[in-house]
Amino acid sequence: MSDVYFGEREFGLKPRTKNEIDANVWSGLVALIDDLIDKDYFAQAFPQRCPDFSNSIEKIYETNQLRMTSAILGSFPTLKFPLDVLDKPVTSTILEFIEFCHEHMGKPVKFDYHAYYTHNDLSFDKQKGQREFRSLVNRLFQRNGIIFELQENGQVTRLAPPIVSDILNNAIFQTNDKELDSLLETARVKYLNPNLKIRLESLEKLWDAWERIKTLDYPSDKKKSIEMRLDQASSDIEMRKVIDDDGKKLTEIGNKFMIRHTEVKTIPITSSAYVDYLFHRMFAIIYLLLGNQIGKKLDSTVKEKIREVKPAEEMPF
Template structure:
Protein backbone atom coordinates (compact mmCIF):
# COMPACT_ATOMS: atom_id res chain seq x y z
CA UNK A 1 0.00 0.00 0.00
CA UNK A 2 1.31 3.45 -0.90
CA UNK A 3 0.35 6.82 0.55
CA UNK A 4 -1.08 9.78 -1.33
CA UNK A 5 2.17 11.73 -1.00
CA UNK A 6 4.11 8.90 -2.64
CA UNK A 7 1.67 8.69 -5.53
CA UNK A 8 1.85 12.46 -6.03
CA UNK A 9 5.55 13.15 -5.59
CA UNK A 10 7.23 9.75 -5.46
CA UNK A 11 8.81 7.88 -2.58
CA UNK A 12 11.67 9.28 -0.55
CA UNK A 13 15.15 8.42 -1.78
CA UNK A 14 16.35 5.28 0.00
CA UNK A 15 19.63 6.71 1.24
CA UNK A 16 19.35 6.85 5.04
CA UNK A 17 21.12 4.19 7.09
CA UNK A 18 20.28 5.20 10.66
CA UNK A 19 17.24 4.00 12.61
CA UNK A 20 16.01 6.88 14.76
CA UNK A 21 13.62 6.83 17.71
CA UNK A 22 10.55 7.41 15.55
CA UNK A 23 11.39 4.50 13.26
CA UNK A 24 12.17 2.28 16.20
CA UNK A 25 8.87 3.25 17.83
CA UNK A 26 7.00 1.92 14.80
CA UNK A 27 9.01 -1.30 14.68
CA UNK A 28 8.50 -1.82 18.41
CA UNK A 29 4.75 -1.35 18.02
CA UNK A 30 4.61 -3.93 15.22
CA UNK A 31 6.44 -6.48 17.38
CA UNK A 32 4.37 -5.62 20.46
CA UNK A 33 1.08 -6.09 18.60
CA UNK A 34 2.16 -9.55 17.45
CA UNK A 35 3.23 -10.56 20.91
CA UNK A 36 -0.21 -9.50 22.13
CA UNK A 37 -2.29 -11.19 19.42
CA UNK A 38 -0.40 -14.48 19.74
CA UNK A 39 1.36 -14.36 16.37
CA UNK A 40 4.65 -15.58 17.81
CA UNK A 41 2.84 -18.58 19.23
CA UNK A 42 3.63 -20.17 15.87
CA UNK A 43 7.11 -20.90 17.27
CA UNK A 44 6.69 -20.04 20.95
CA UNK A 45 3.27 -21.37 21.91
CA UNK A 46 1.51 -20.59 25.16
CA UNK A 47 -0.48 -23.73 25.97
CA UNK A 48 -4.04 -23.99 27.17
CA UNK A 49 -4.02 -25.10 30.85
CA UNK A 50 -6.27 -28.00 29.85
CA UNK A 51 -3.81 -29.04 27.15
CA UNK A 52 -6.24 -28.39 24.31
CA UNK A 53 -3.91 -26.34 22.12
CA UNK A 54 -2.10 -23.04 21.70
CA UNK A 55 -3.69 -19.88 23.05
CA UNK A 56 -1.06 -17.23 22.31
CA UNK A 57 2.62 -16.36 22.62
CA UNK A 58 4.79 -17.66 25.45
CA UNK A 59 6.44 -14.28 25.93
CA UNK A 60 9.01 -15.59 28.40
CA UNK A 61 10.26 -18.25 25.99
CA UNK A 62 10.16 -15.77 23.11
CA UNK A 63 12.38 -13.36 25.07
CA UNK A 64 14.71 -16.00 26.49
CA UNK A 65 15.56 -17.39 23.05
CA UNK A 66 15.79 -13.92 21.47
CA UNK A 67 18.21 -12.77 24.14
CA UNK A 68 20.32 -15.92 23.76
CA UNK A 69 20.65 -15.25 20.02
CA UNK A 70 21.03 -11.46 20.32
CA UNK A 71 23.09 -11.26 23.53
CA UNK A 72 23.49 -7.46 23.58
CA UNK A 73 19.81 -7.03 24.47
CA UNK A 74 19.37 -6.36 28.17
CA UNK A 75 15.63 -5.79 28.34
CA UNK A 76 12.58 -6.70 26.31
CA UNK A 77 12.77 -3.96 23.64
CA UNK A 78 9.08 -4.15 22.71
CA UNK A 79 8.01 -3.06 26.20
CA UNK A 80 6.79 0.56 26.56
CA UNK A 81 9.58 3.03 27.31
CA UNK A 82 12.28 0.40 26.68
CA UNK A 83 15.50 1.90 25.35
CA UNK A 84 16.16 1.55 21.64
CA UNK A 85 18.69 -1.25 21.06
CA UNK A 86 21.78 -0.71 18.91
CA UNK A 87 20.82 -0.60 15.25
CA UNK A 88 22.32 -3.94 14.21
CA UNK A 89 20.59 -5.62 17.16
CA UNK A 90 17.30 -4.02 16.10
CA UNK A 91 17.74 -5.43 12.60
CA UNK A 92 18.60 -8.85 14.06
CA UNK A 93 15.40 -8.66 16.10
CA UNK A 94 13.37 -8.15 12.93
CA UNK A 95 14.92 -11.26 11.37
CA UNK A 96 14.28 -13.24 14.57
CA UNK A 97 10.64 -12.13 14.63
CA UNK A 98 10.14 -13.05 10.96
CA UNK A 99 11.27 -16.61 11.70
CA UNK A 100 8.89 -16.86 14.66
CA UNK A 101 5.76 -15.18 13.32
CA UNK A 102 2.58 -16.72 11.93
CA UNK A 103 -0.89 -15.34 11.28
CA UNK A 104 -3.09 -16.60 14.14
CA UNK A 105 -6.34 -18.28 13.14
CA UNK A 106 -8.97 -18.62 15.85
CA UNK A 107 -10.38 -22.09 16.36
CA UNK A 108 -12.62 -23.40 19.09
CA UNK A 109 -13.59 -21.13 21.98
CA UNK A 110 -12.75 -22.36 25.46
CA UNK A 111 -15.39 -20.72 27.63
CA UNK A 112 -13.91 -21.74 30.99
CA UNK A 113 -10.70 -19.79 30.37
CA UNK A 114 -12.20 -17.30 27.94
CA UNK A 115 -9.77 -17.92 25.10
CA UNK A 116 -9.67 -19.32 21.59
CA UNK A 117 -7.37 -22.12 20.52
CA UNK A 118 -5.13 -20.98 17.69
CA UNK A 119 -3.60 -22.39 14.57
CA UNK A 120 -1.17 -20.46 12.36
CA UNK A 121 -0.70 -19.56 8.72
CA UNK A 122 3.06 -19.01 8.79
CA UNK A 123 3.41 -17.89 5.16
CA UNK A 124 0.72 -15.21 5.50
CA UNK A 125 2.04 -14.09 8.88
CA UNK A 126 5.54 -13.63 7.52
CA UNK A 127 4.27 -11.78 4.45
CA UNK A 128 2.20 -9.36 6.53
CA UNK A 129 5.04 -8.78 8.99
CA UNK A 130 7.44 -8.15 6.12
CA UNK A 131 5.06 -5.69 4.46
CA UNK A 132 4.61 -3.74 7.71
CA UNK A 133 8.36 -3.50 8.38
CA UNK A 134 9.21 -2.57 4.80
CA UNK A 135 6.56 0.15 4.77
CA UNK A 136 8.33 1.82 7.69
CA UNK A 137 11.69 1.47 5.96
CA UNK A 138 10.29 2.91 2.73
CA UNK A 139 8.41 5.79 4.33
CA UNK A 140 11.53 6.88 6.19
CA UNK A 141 13.90 6.58 3.22
CA UNK A 142 15.95 3.81 4.80
CA UNK A 143 18.32 1.68 2.75
CA UNK A 144 17.16 -1.51 4.49
CA UNK A 145 14.60 -4.05 3.32
CA UNK A 146 13.31 -7.30 4.79
CA UNK A 147 13.58 -9.85 1.97
CA UNK A 148 11.19 -12.70 1.19
CA UNK A 149 13.70 -15.09 2.77
CA UNK A 150 13.60 -13.17 6.05
CA UNK A 151 17.00 -11.49 5.72
CA UNK A 152 17.60 -7.77 6.12
CA UNK A 153 19.40 -6.55 3.03
CA UNK A 154 20.89 -3.19 2.24
CA UNK A 155 19.56 -1.70 -0.98
CA UNK A 156 22.28 -0.83 -3.44
CA UNK A 157 22.59 2.74 -4.71
CA UNK A 158 20.27 3.27 -7.66
CA UNK A 159 23.11 3.23 -10.16
CA UNK A 160 24.05 -0.29 -9.05
CA UNK A 161 20.77 -1.75 -7.81
CA UNK A 162 19.44 -3.12 -11.09
CA UNK A 163 22.80 -4.46 -12.21
CA UNK A 164 23.50 -6.25 -8.93
CA UNK A 165 19.98 -7.69 -8.64
CA UNK A 166 20.22 -9.27 -12.10
CA UNK A 167 23.91 -10.14 -12.21
CA UNK A 168 24.77 -13.78 -12.82
CA UNK A 169 28.52 -14.13 -13.10
CA UNK A 170 29.53 -16.68 -15.73
CA UNK A 171 33.00 -15.67 -16.79
CA UNK A 172 34.23 -19.20 -17.41
CA UNK A 173 36.47 -18.92 -14.35
CA UNK A 174 34.65 -20.47 -11.39
CA UNK A 175 36.90 -18.87 -8.77
CA UNK A 176 36.41 -15.44 -10.32
CA UNK A 177 32.65 -15.99 -10.39
CA UNK A 178 32.69 -16.97 -6.70
CA UNK A 179 34.65 -13.87 -5.75
CA UNK A 180 32.25 -11.62 -7.65
CA UNK A 181 29.18 -13.26 -6.15
CA UNK A 182 30.70 -13.11 -2.67
CA UNK A 183 31.42 -9.41 -3.10
CA UNK A 184 27.85 -8.74 -4.23
CA UNK A 185 26.30 -10.61 -1.27
CA UNK A 186 28.49 -8.86 1.26
CA UNK A 187 27.92 -5.46 -0.35
CA UNK A 188 24.16 -5.85 0.21
CA UNK A 189 24.56 -6.62 3.91
CA UNK A 190 23.45 -4.12 6.54
CA UNK A 191 26.63 -4.44 8.64
CA UNK A 192 29.43 -2.01 7.73
CA UNK A 193 32.10 -4.54 8.71
CA UNK A 194 30.69 -7.11 6.27
CA UNK A 195 30.32 -4.47 3.56
CA UNK A 196 34.02 -3.68 3.94
CA UNK A 197 34.67 -7.34 3.22
CA UNK A 198 32.80 -6.92 -0.08
CA UNK A 199 35.56 -4.57 -1.20
CA UNK A 200 38.25 -7.12 -0.41
CA UNK A 201 36.42 -9.76 -2.50
CA UNK A 202 35.94 -7.31 -5.38
CA UNK A 203 39.58 -6.21 -5.36
CA UNK A 204 40.65 -9.87 -5.28
CA UNK A 205 38.40 -10.46 -8.30
CA UNK A 206 40.05 -7.54 -10.06
CA UNK A 207 43.50 -8.98 -9.44
CA UNK A 208 42.39 -12.40 -10.69
CA UNK A 209 40.79 -10.88 -13.78
CA UNK A 210 44.17 -9.49 -14.78
CA UNK A 211 45.68 -12.98 -14.94
CA UNK A 212 42.98 -14.81 -16.86
CA UNK A 213 44.19 -17.08 -19.63
CA UNK A 214 47.46 -17.58 -17.76
CA UNK A 215 48.80 -14.11 -18.54
CA UNK A 216 51.10 -12.15 -16.27
CA UNK A 217 49.37 -9.22 -14.56
CA UNK A 218 51.01 -6.49 -16.63
CA UNK A 219 50.22 -8.18 -19.92
CA UNK A 220 46.77 -9.18 -18.69
CA UNK A 221 45.68 -5.69 -17.71
CA UNK A 222 47.05 -4.31 -20.97
CA UNK A 223 45.02 -6.86 -22.92
CA UNK A 224 41.87 -6.08 -20.90
CA UNK A 225 42.16 -2.35 -21.48
CA UNK A 226 42.96 -2.79 -25.18
CA UNK A 227 39.81 -4.86 -25.57
CA UNK A 228 37.72 -2.39 -23.62
CA UNK A 229 38.84 0.76 -25.44
CA UNK A 230 39.22 -0.68 -28.94
CA UNK A 231 41.92 0.32 -31.42
CA UNK A 232 40.43 3.70 -32.37
CA UNK A 233 40.19 5.34 -28.92
CA UNK A 234 43.70 6.17 -27.65
CA UNK A 235 42.44 8.86 -25.27
CA UNK A 236 39.91 6.48 -23.72
CA UNK A 237 42.64 3.83 -23.49
CA UNK A 238 44.87 6.26 -21.59
CA UNK A 239 42.03 7.23 -19.25
CA UNK A 240 41.20 3.59 -18.57
CA UNK A 241 44.81 2.81 -17.74
CA UNK A 242 44.99 5.77 -15.38
CA UNK A 243 41.84 4.59 -13.62
CA UNK A 244 43.03 0.97 -13.45
CA UNK A 245 46.34 2.00 -11.88
CA UNK A 246 44.57 4.27 -9.38
CA UNK A 247 42.17 1.52 -8.34
CA UNK A 248 44.98 -0.99 -7.93
CA UNK A 249 46.84 1.53 -5.77
CA UNK A 250 43.72 2.16 -3.67
CA UNK A 251 43.45 -1.55 -3.02
CA UNK A 252 46.97 -1.48 -1.60
CA UNK A 253 46.86 1.86 0.22
CA UNK A 254 43.46 1.60 1.90
CA UNK A 255 42.51 -1.10 4.39
CA UNK A 256 40.89 -3.26 1.70
CA UNK A 257 43.28 -6.08 0.86
CA UNK A 258 45.81 -5.28 3.59
CA UNK A 259 45.27 -4.72 7.31
CA UNK A 260 48.50 -3.05 8.35
CA UNK A 261 48.03 -0.14 10.75
CA UNK A 262 49.46 2.35 8.27
CA UNK A 263 46.65 1.61 5.81
CA UNK A 264 43.83 4.16 5.79
CA UNK A 265 40.57 2.76 7.18
CA UNK A 266 37.21 2.82 5.44
CA UNK A 267 34.81 4.30 7.95
CA UNK A 268 31.39 4.80 6.38
CA UNK A 269 28.78 3.18 4.15
CA UNK A 270 29.10 6.03 1.65
CA UNK A 271 32.82 5.28 1.25
CA UNK A 272 32.02 1.62 0.60
CA UNK A 273 29.39 2.64 -1.96
CA UNK A 274 31.81 4.91 -3.80
CA UNK A 275 34.70 2.47 -3.91
CA UNK A 276 32.54 -0.51 -4.86
CA UNK A 277 30.74 1.39 -7.60
CA UNK A 278 33.98 2.67 -9.07
CA UNK A 279 35.75 -0.68 -9.34
CA UNK A 280 32.66 -2.73 -10.17
CA UNK A 281 32.00 -0.52 -13.21
CA UNK A 282 35.51 -1.23 -14.53
CA UNK A 283 35.37 -4.97 -13.75
CA UNK A 284 31.97 -5.36 -15.37
CA UNK A 285 33.04 -3.46 -18.47
CA UNK A 286 36.22 -5.52 -18.76
CA UNK A 287 34.30 -8.79 -18.46
CA UNK A 288 31.76 -7.72 -21.06
CA UNK A 289 34.42 -6.57 -23.50
CA UNK A 290 36.12 -9.93 -23.13
CA UNK A 291 32.85 -11.74 -23.83
CA UNK A 292 32.23 -9.65 -26.94
CA UNK A 293 35.82 -9.70 -28.14
Protein backbone atom coordinates in the same frame (compact mmCIF):
# COMPACT_ATOMS: atom_id res chain seq x y z
CA MET B 1 -7.02 1.73 -0.07
CA SER B 2 -3.50 2.48 -1.31
CA ASP B 3 -0.70 2.69 1.24
CA VAL B 4 1.12 5.21 -0.97
CA TYR B 5 0.48 8.62 0.56
CA PHE B 6 -0.01 12.00 -1.07
CA GLY B 7 3.60 13.15 -0.86
CA GLU B 8 4.85 9.93 -2.45
CA ARG B 9 2.30 10.19 -5.26
CA GLU B 10 3.24 13.80 -5.93
CA PHE B 11 7.00 13.78 -5.39
CA GLY B 12 8.05 10.14 -5.52
CA LEU B 13 9.51 7.81 -2.92
CA LYS B 14 12.13 8.99 -0.46
CA PRO B 15 15.68 7.88 -1.38
CA ARG B 16 16.76 4.81 0.61
CA THR B 17 20.07 6.16 1.92
CA LYS B 18 19.92 6.02 5.75
CA ASN B 19 22.25 3.46 7.32
CA GLU B 20 21.03 3.91 10.90
CA ILE B 21 17.63 3.21 12.45
CA ASP B 22 16.67 6.37 14.31
CA ALA B 23 14.30 6.88 17.25
CA ASN B 24 11.26 7.43 15.04
CA VAL B 25 11.74 4.20 13.10
CA TRP B 26 12.45 2.32 16.33
CA SER B 27 9.18 3.65 17.77
CA GLY B 28 7.35 2.40 14.68
CA LEU B 29 8.94 -1.04 15.01
CA VAL B 30 8.06 -1.25 18.71
CA ALA B 31 4.43 -0.41 17.94
CA LEU B 32 4.33 -2.99 15.12
CA ILE B 33 5.89 -5.84 17.10
CA ASP B 34 3.88 -5.10 20.26
CA ASP B 35 0.71 -5.23 18.17
CA LEU B 36 1.68 -8.60 16.69
CA ILE B 37 2.47 -9.94 20.16
CA ASP B 38 -0.97 -8.84 21.36
CA LYS B 39 -2.54 -10.58 18.33
CA ASP B 40 -0.65 -13.83 19.12
CA TYR B 41 1.48 -13.94 15.99
CA PHE B 42 4.20 -15.52 18.15
CA ALA B 43 1.99 -18.09 19.88
CA GLN B 44 3.05 -21.01 17.68
CA ALA B 45 6.72 -20.50 18.56
CA PHE B 46 5.98 -19.71 22.21
CA PRO B 47 2.72 -21.55 22.95
CA GLN B 48 0.41 -21.25 25.92
CA ARG B 49 -1.83 -24.32 25.84
CA CYS B 50 -5.28 -24.86 27.22
CA PRO B 51 -5.10 -26.22 30.82
CA ASP B 52 -7.35 -29.12 29.83
CA PHE B 53 -4.85 -30.19 27.14
CA SER B 54 -1.51 -29.06 28.56
CA ASN B 55 0.35 -32.05 27.09
CA SER B 56 -1.08 -31.64 23.60
CA ILE B 57 1.00 -30.12 20.82
CA GLU B 58 -2.21 -28.47 19.67
CA LYS B 59 -4.77 -26.57 21.76
CA ILE B 60 -2.71 -23.35 21.71
CA TYR B 61 -4.78 -20.33 22.66
CA GLU B 62 -2.27 -17.50 23.26
CA THR B 63 1.39 -16.54 23.51
CA ASN B 64 3.43 -17.66 26.50
CA GLN B 65 4.95 -14.27 27.31
CA LEU B 66 7.43 -15.62 29.86
CA ARG B 67 8.81 -18.18 27.41
CA MET B 68 9.06 -15.55 24.67
CA THR B 69 10.82 -13.11 26.99
CA SER B 70 13.35 -15.75 28.06
CA ALA B 71 14.13 -16.67 24.44
CA ILE B 72 14.61 -13.02 23.43
CA LEU B 73 16.80 -12.08 26.38
CA GLY B 74 18.87 -15.22 25.84
CA SER B 75 19.50 -14.26 22.22
CA PHE B 76 19.78 -10.49 22.73
CA PRO B 77 21.35 -9.71 26.13
CA THR B 78 21.57 -5.98 25.37
CA LEU B 79 17.92 -5.69 24.31
CA LYS B 80 15.34 -4.52 26.83
CA PHE B 81 12.17 -6.59 26.64
CA PRO B 82 9.29 -5.80 26.72
CA LEU B 83 10.44 -3.29 24.15
CA ASP B 84 10.92 0.32 25.23
CA VAL B 85 10.64 3.17 22.73
CA LEU B 86 13.01 5.21 24.91
CA ASP B 87 15.70 2.52 25.00
CA LYS B 88 16.78 2.09 21.35
CA PRO B 89 19.39 -0.61 20.70
CA VAL B 90 22.13 -0.21 18.09
CA THR B 91 21.04 -0.74 14.50
CA SER B 92 22.69 -4.15 14.12
CA THR B 93 20.79 -5.49 17.14
CA ILE B 94 17.50 -4.11 15.81
CA LEU B 95 18.04 -5.80 12.44
CA GLU B 96 18.90 -9.10 14.11
CA PHE B 97 15.78 -8.83 16.27
CA ILE B 98 13.68 -8.26 13.15
CA GLU B 99 15.13 -11.50 11.70
CA PHE B 100 14.31 -13.27 14.99
CA CYS B 101 10.71 -12.04 14.84
CA HIS B 102 10.35 -13.15 11.22
CA GLU B 103 11.65 -16.63 12.07
CA HIS B 104 9.14 -17.05 14.93
CA MET B 105 6.17 -15.47 13.15
CA GLY B 106 2.87 -17.10 12.19
CA LYS B 107 -0.57 -15.62 11.51
CA PRO B 108 -3.06 -17.03 14.04
CA VAL B 109 -6.40 -18.43 12.88
CA LYS B 110 -9.13 -19.03 15.48
CA PHE B 111 -11.21 -22.21 15.44
CA ASP B 112 -12.73 -24.25 18.35
CA TYR B 113 -14.19 -22.09 21.11
CA HIS B 114 -13.80 -23.21 24.76
CA ALA B 115 -16.71 -21.72 26.66
CA TYR B 116 -15.35 -22.62 30.10
CA TYR B 117 -12.06 -20.74 29.56
CA THR B 118 -13.59 -18.27 27.07
CA HIS B 119 -10.85 -18.72 24.50
CA ASN B 120 -10.38 -20.13 21.01
CA ASP B 121 -7.88 -22.70 19.86
CA LEU B 122 -5.44 -21.31 17.33
CA SER B 123 -3.92 -22.70 14.16
CA PHE B 124 -1.22 -20.82 12.28
CA ASP B 125 -0.34 -19.76 8.75
CA LYS B 126 3.40 -19.18 9.02
CA GLN B 127 4.00 -18.04 5.45
CA LYS B 128 1.15 -15.53 5.52
CA GLY B 129 2.27 -14.13 8.86
CA GLN B 130 5.84 -13.73 7.65
CA ARG B 131 4.66 -12.13 4.42
CA GLU B 132 2.57 -9.60 6.33
CA PHE B 133 5.49 -8.84 8.66
CA ARG B 134 7.92 -8.30 5.77
CA SER B 135 5.47 -5.96 4.08
CA LEU B 136 4.96 -3.86 7.21
CA VAL B 137 8.65 -3.68 8.12
CA ASN B 138 9.74 -2.83 4.58
CA ARG B 139 7.03 -0.21 4.24
CA LEU B 140 8.27 1.43 7.45
CA PHE B 141 11.83 1.37 6.13
CA GLN B 142 10.72 2.75 2.77
CA ARG B 143 8.76 5.62 4.31
CA ASN B 144 11.78 6.64 6.36
CA GLY B 145 14.46 6.22 3.69
CA ILE B 146 16.13 3.27 5.45
CA ILE B 147 18.51 1.40 3.17
CA PHE B 148 17.71 -2.06 4.59
CA GLU B 149 15.08 -4.55 3.45
CA LEU B 150 13.73 -7.76 4.97
CA GLN B 151 13.87 -10.51 2.36
CA GLU B 152 11.66 -13.57 1.83
CA ASN B 153 14.31 -15.83 3.38
CA GLY B 154 14.05 -13.85 6.62
CA GLN B 155 17.38 -12.08 6.27
CA VAL B 156 17.83 -8.33 6.26
CA THR B 157 19.96 -7.12 3.36
CA ARG B 158 21.29 -3.72 2.50
CA LEU B 159 19.88 -2.30 -0.72
CA ALA B 160 22.32 -1.22 -3.38
CA PRO B 161 21.89 2.37 -4.61
CA PRO B 162 19.45 2.52 -7.54
CA ILE B 163 22.11 3.05 -10.22
CA VAL B 164 23.54 -0.45 -9.89
CA SER B 165 20.99 -2.24 -7.71
CA ASP B 166 19.49 -4.27 -10.56
CA ILE B 167 22.91 -5.46 -11.71
CA LEU B 168 24.14 -6.35 -8.23
CA ASN B 169 20.93 -7.99 -7.04
CA ASN B 170 20.62 -10.23 -10.11
CA ALA B 171 24.15 -10.71 -11.45
CA ILE B 172 25.40 -14.11 -12.58
CA PHE B 173 29.14 -14.26 -13.28
CA GLN B 174 30.09 -16.46 -16.25
CA THR B 175 33.73 -15.69 -16.98
CA ASN B 176 34.84 -19.31 -17.58
CA ASP B 177 37.20 -18.80 -14.65
CA LYS B 178 35.73 -20.46 -11.54
CA GLU B 179 37.99 -18.61 -9.13
CA LEU B 180 37.07 -15.23 -10.60
CA ASP B 181 33.36 -16.11 -10.61
CA SER B 182 33.66 -17.10 -6.94
CA LEU B 183 35.45 -13.88 -5.99
CA LEU B 184 32.87 -11.74 -7.76
CA GLU B 185 29.90 -13.59 -6.29
CA THR B 186 31.37 -13.45 -2.78
CA ALA B 187 31.99 -9.71 -3.21
CA ARG B 188 28.41 -9.20 -4.40
CA VAL B 189 26.86 -11.10 -1.47
CA LYS B 190 29.06 -9.45 1.15
CA TYR B 191 28.39 -5.99 -0.27
CA LEU B 192 24.63 -6.43 0.20
CA ASN B 193 25.06 -7.41 3.85
CA PRO B 194 23.95 -4.74 6.37
CA ASN B 195 27.01 -5.31 8.60
CA LEU B 196 29.80 -2.79 7.85
CA LYS B 197 32.52 -5.31 8.77
CA ILE B 198 31.23 -7.80 6.20
CA ARG B 199 30.73 -5.06 3.62
CA LEU B 200 34.40 -4.12 4.02
CA GLU B 201 35.27 -7.72 3.16
CA SER B 202 33.38 -7.23 -0.12
CA LEU B 203 35.98 -4.64 -1.15
CA GLU B 204 38.80 -7.10 -0.48
CA LYS B 205 37.14 -9.74 -2.68
CA LEU B 206 36.38 -7.24 -5.43
CA TRP B 207 39.97 -5.96 -5.51
CA ASP B 208 41.21 -9.58 -5.56
CA ALA B 209 38.93 -10.14 -8.56
CA TRP B 210 40.44 -7.05 -10.20
CA GLU B 211 43.96 -8.46 -9.82
CA ARG B 212 42.86 -11.78 -11.29
CA ILE B 213 41.21 -10.09 -14.28
CA LYS B 214 44.58 -8.51 -15.09
CA THR B 215 46.02 -11.96 -15.83
CA LEU B 216 43.07 -13.63 -17.60
CA ASP B 217 44.19 -13.10 -21.19
CA TYR B 218 47.95 -13.67 -20.84
CA PRO B 219 48.71 -15.24 -17.43
CA SER B 220 52.50 -15.10 -17.77
CA ASP B 221 52.63 -11.34 -18.40
CA LYS B 222 50.22 -9.19 -16.38
CA LYS B 223 51.06 -5.97 -18.23
CA LYS B 224 50.44 -7.52 -21.64
CA SER B 225 47.34 -9.28 -20.37
CA ILE B 226 45.62 -6.13 -19.08
CA GLU B 227 46.54 -4.29 -22.28
CA MET B 228 44.77 -7.00 -24.26
CA ARG B 229 41.74 -6.66 -22.02
CA LEU B 230 41.70 -2.87 -22.41
CA ASP B 231 41.93 -3.23 -26.19
CA GLN B 232 38.85 -5.45 -26.11
CA ALA B 233 36.97 -2.94 -23.94
CA SER B 234 37.52 0.13 -26.11
CA SER B 235 38.87 0.95 -29.54
CA ASP B 236 38.67 4.68 -28.82
CA ILE B 237 42.16 5.92 -27.91
CA GLU B 238 41.04 8.65 -25.51
CA MET B 239 38.48 6.48 -23.73
CA ARG B 240 40.95 3.62 -23.48
CA LYS B 241 43.36 5.99 -21.72
CA VAL B 242 40.61 7.06 -19.29
CA ILE B 243 39.89 3.41 -18.42
CA ASP B 244 43.59 2.62 -18.10
CA ASP B 245 44.23 5.60 -15.81
CA ASP B 246 41.24 4.73 -13.65
CA GLY B 247 42.39 1.13 -13.36
CA LYS B 248 45.82 2.23 -12.17
CA LYS B 249 44.23 4.59 -9.64
CA LEU B 250 41.98 1.83 -8.32
CA THR B 251 45.00 -0.44 -7.90
CA GLU B 252 46.68 2.34 -5.93
CA ILE B 253 43.58 2.77 -3.75
CA GLY B 254 43.54 -0.95 -3.00
CA ASN B 255 47.10 -0.76 -1.71
CA LYS B 256 46.80 2.58 0.11
CA PHE B 257 43.56 1.88 1.99
CA MET B 258 42.79 -1.11 4.20
CA ILE B 259 41.33 -3.21 1.40
CA ARG B 260 43.93 -5.76 0.35
CA HIS B 261 46.49 -5.03 3.07
CA THR B 262 46.34 -4.45 6.82
CA GLU B 263 49.69 -2.84 7.57
CA VAL B 264 49.69 -0.02 10.12
CA LYS B 265 50.31 2.54 7.37
CA THR B 266 47.13 1.57 5.44
CA ILE B 267 44.11 3.85 5.85
CA PRO B 268 40.96 2.27 7.36
CA ILE B 269 37.56 2.70 5.70
CA THR B 270 35.09 3.83 8.35
CA SER B 271 31.79 4.45 6.55
CA SER B 272 29.26 2.44 4.54
CA ALA B 273 29.02 5.44 2.22
CA TYR B 274 32.73 5.03 1.41
CA VAL B 275 32.16 1.32 0.77
CA ASP B 276 29.40 2.27 -1.69
CA TYR B 277 31.64 4.70 -3.53
CA LEU B 278 34.64 2.38 -3.78
CA PHE B 279 32.63 -0.74 -4.62
CA HIS B 280 30.69 0.98 -7.38
CA ARG B 281 33.78 2.57 -8.85
CA MET B 282 35.62 -0.75 -9.01
CA PHE B 283 32.57 -2.73 -10.08
CA ALA B 284 31.98 -0.29 -12.95
CA ILE B 285 35.38 -0.94 -14.51
CA ILE B 286 35.09 -4.69 -13.93
CA TYR B 287 31.64 -4.68 -15.55
CA LEU B 288 33.08 -2.82 -18.54
CA LEU B 289 36.06 -5.15 -18.95
CA LEU B 290 34.07 -8.37 -18.56
CA GLY B 291 31.32 -7.28 -20.94
CA ASN B 292 28.79 -10.04 -21.64
CA GLN B 293 30.42 -12.35 -19.08
CA ILE B 294 28.11 -10.89 -16.43
CA GLY B 295 24.61 -12.19 -16.94
CA LYS B 296 21.35 -11.50 -15.14
CA LYS B 297 19.12 -13.79 -13.12
CA LEU B 298 15.51 -13.92 -14.20
CA ASP B 299 13.05 -12.98 -11.51
CA SER B 300 9.90 -15.03 -11.04
CA THR B 301 7.76 -12.58 -13.04
CA VAL B 302 10.02 -12.80 -16.08
CA LYS B 303 10.26 -16.59 -15.80
CA GLU B 304 6.47 -16.84 -15.76
CA LYS B 305 6.18 -14.67 -18.85
CA ILE B 306 8.69 -16.89 -20.65
CA ARG B 307 6.66 -19.98 -19.74
CA GLU B 308 3.56 -18.36 -21.22
CA VAL B 309 5.20 -17.87 -24.64
CA LYS B 310 4.02 -20.52 -27.09
CA PRO B 311 6.54 -22.68 -28.95
CA ALA B 312 7.40 -21.42 -32.41
CA GLU B 313 5.35 -24.10 -34.19
CA GLU B 314 2.22 -22.95 -32.35
CA MET B 315 2.60 -19.34 -33.39
CA PRO B 316 -0.10 -18.10 -35.81
CA PHE B 317 2.43 -16.51 -38.13
